Amino acid sequence: FALDAISSKAKQGKATFTLKDQSFFKTLLQRMPEHMVIDLLFYNNAPVIYGIGLTYKKTYEAFLTAYDVTYRKLRPGKLLTFALLKRLQQTSLTLFDFSRGNSSLKQEFTKEVRRQYAVFYTHNIVIRLWWLLANYLYNTILDSKILYTIYLFIKGMIRLNSR
Numbered sequence: 001f002a003l004d005a006i007s008s009k010a011k012q013g014k015a016t017f018t019l020k021d022q023s024f025f026k027t028l029l030q031r032m033p034e035h036m037v038i039d040l041l042f043y044n045n046a047p048v049i050y051g052i053g054l055t056y057k058k059t060y061e062a063f064l065t066a067y068d069v070t071y072r073k074l075r076p077g078k079l080l081t082f083a084l085l086k087r088l089q090q091t092s093l094t095l096f097d098f099s100r101g102n103s104s105l106k107q108e109f110t111k112e113v114r115r116q117y118a119v120f121y122t123h124n125i126v127i128r129l130w131w132l133l134a135n136y137l138y139n140t141i142l143d144s145k146i147l148y149t150i151y152l153f154i155k156g157m158i159r160l161n162s163r
Contacts, residue, residue: 003040003047007066012152025052041080049076051084058094060084077105 001022004010029036037053037060049067053060067076085096120131141147 003050003068004066006068008069008072009066039080039084041076041083043071043074046071048074049080051080053084055093058092059097060088060093060095061097062099081105 029038035055037051037055039051039053040047041049047068048071049065051062052064053062055061065077065080088096118135120128120135122128122131141151
């Protein structure tokens with residue numbers, strides 16, 4: 001949790017573990033430890049990157065990763081993926097699923113990509129239009145560096161005011 005708080009994702013306003021999320025993952029770990037894989041990669045005794053994966057049937061699903069930006073030049077995601085793939089070869093798992101997204105790191109390991117779709121369905125035209133508008137605005141904000149920066153600023157101000 002401490003590594004996540006200083007991760008590259010946190011710097012972008014995308015930190016993974018809110019208090020609610022921490023409780024959820026602790027519960028998952030207590031209830032199904034045989035299906036959770038938590039990896040930490042250290043450099044000079046300092047944690048650099050974490051990865052959380054879930055296993056089911058013969059599949060490893062890469063679920064969450066984040067790294068300390070101080071170590072960006074070490075390519076921590078690549079190092080962790082290499083170590084993880086090497087270790088998983090020793091198990092009965094036969095499929096490594098990078099999960100959603102198509103980052104350059106993922107492209108270095110595979111050219112396979114599965115498209116994911118958001119499906120919204122309702123008979124109510126007002127709700128359907130609302131969903132379309134909300135989805136359009138969400139994607140527009142995420143795709144625009146300026147709008148996303150403004151969003152992060154407002155989010156930070158709301159967080160400060162709620163303390």
